[in-house]
Amino acid sequence: MDFAFDARTEELRAKLLAFMDEHVLPAEPVVHEQRAALDSPWATPPVVEELKAEARRQGLWNLFLPDSEYGAGLTNLQYAPLAEILGRSPQLAPTVTNCAAPDTGNMEVLAQFGDEAQKKQWLEPLLAGEIRSAFAMTEPDVASSDATNITTHIRRDGDEYVVTGRKWYISGAMHPDCRIFIVMGKTDPDGADIRRQQSMVLVPRDTPGVTIRRAMQVFGYEDHYHGGHAEVVFDEARVPVSNLIGEEGGGFAIAQARLGPGRIHHCMRLIGMAERAIELMCRRAVARDAFGKALAQQGVVQNWIADARVAVEQLRLLVLKTAWMMDTVGNRGAHTEIQAIKIATPRTVVGILDRAIQLYGAGGVSQDFPLAELYAGARTLMIADGPDEVHQRSLARRELKKYR
Known part of the structure; x- marks a missing residue:
């Protein structure tokens, strides 16, 4: 397994990182301000459409689709570090690059199982973000x-x-x-x-x-x-x-095909959420004093930050291995690894976010920082796309089968 980024991934990472720093992250407060002025809370703030146009102009569009006829044609291993970057702003970045669930999974279903008429009527406007x-x-x-x-x-x-x-x-x-x-x-x-x-x-x-x-x-x-x-x-x-x-009776199989890529996409983005939490923790720790010294000098805070770094590095390697296996042996061959990351990633990231919230005190649960909303999203993923316990049950049965 070689997880070094190839030239195309490096190019897209550089462009996406710049896009995040120059456009997406500065737009987060703007979205909240514009939404408050709209007639409907569900209406799209103008800045979102501006970001979508900029993402398309830069070629940062439909990166998730491995089918080059419809998307960027990236492998799971190539898309993984890009999805991680999008996860730093999980509510906004995937949306403006047309890489947001549930549209991603639906586009994959239509691309893989839809007929030509269905693709024309529904897939094409979804791909265009219309x-x-x-x-x-x-x-x-x-x-x-x-x-x-x-x-x-x-x-x-x-x-x-x-x-x-x-x-x-x-x-x-x-x-x-x-x-x-x-x-x-x-x-x-x-x-x-x-x-x-x-x-x-x-x-x-x-x-x-x-x-x-x-x-x-x-x-x-x-x-x-x-x-x-x-x-x-x-x-x-x-x-x-x-x-x-597809065909009558094929719904369960289509659902399983849809949920496999969706699960790894969620885990990729979760790692980006954890990275942002670590960054916020470090910035807070060096900027705040308590009991006569910086929070960064408090042993418990140092432990939180160190443990978070170790956990993220472990998760990233497991997710990259899973992406590599999906590319080499298919989703079915990577079933164990997909379940493993679906179990490990949300619960670990929830723990990191919980420590970050604790470090921010009242600010951590407020709307002034993104941590509370990130926590809500990460905690939900312990339920979405199959709750942890279902994946644990299936994974344990597969392990026990070897000994029966």
């Missing part, structure tokens, strides 16, 4: 950590599918530019194979029977950058049969 999208799988009435539990029904009626169900924490659904849902439901709820009961269909947001019931908060945050997280009701929403993605 529209946003949402992925509707999680449900409030069942344990959605087991995707076979979903109850949303997709019934065929002649040349149409009729979608009925209730979803929640559907990321992106509150955004005014969200035009399309990828909805996972059961087309064969009584089928013998529980992993062949599900299908995915494309449901335009303006379809009769689709209701955005409310925005869901995350630790009090509404996550405006990603278009919020909504509770959505599908009440006999009708779409053409041609809106089926």
Whole structure:
């Protein structure tokens, strides 16, 4: 395994670092100011569109897509250090480079499984950043950590599918530019194979029977950058049969294909969040005095910073190994490593952010610094894309199988 950056990665890293320092980080307070003046909290602040145009001008656009027909054509190993940089401003940087979830996963699904008409109608405007999208799988009435539990029904009626169900924490659904849902439901709820009961269909947001019931908060945050997280009701929403993605019964497999890259992308960005937390800790430690000496001279603060550095270096190596394996043996071959980083990264970064918040005192939980919002995002990723316990269970079973 050679994790040295190649020439293209080095070039993109340099451009992206400069873009972050010159444009993204200075824009963070501007976004908050502009949003406060907008008629709707979900409307896009003008500075976001300006940053998107600048990112496209610099070629920092769709970096996540390995398919060179649609994206930058980077391997996972090449994209990893770039996603880490984006993670330093996880709410803004991925959005303005068109590398934000859930659009990334939805574009990957359409690129890999969509037909030509679906790509023309939905993938192309998503790639151009003209529209946003949402992925509707999680449900409030069942344990959605087991995707076979979903109850949303997709019934065929002649040349149409009729979608009925209730979803929640559907990321992106509150955004005014969200035009399309990828909805996972059961087309064969009584089928013998529980992993062949599900299908995915494309449901335009303006379809009769689709209701955005409310925005869901995350630790009090509404996550405006990603278009919020909504509770959505599908009440006999009708779409053409041609809106089926792939084949009937293929929804579970498509979901697994979608979530693999999504998990490593989250972990890449989490490392960037941890790096920003360490930077903020160090700046605070050298600038503040307590009990007659700088915080940087307090042994406990030094321990926090040292432990954070060690933890981040360990995580980065594990994530890079996972990226390398995905590139060389495929997502299935890297299953163990994907689960390992999904377990280790969020919980470790949550711990680092918790120490950073402690170091900032009241400021750490305030809106004046990014730590509280970073914490909310990192803590959520211990649940999103499969809770830690599900990955631990699967990983342990794979390990124990060797000895049975």
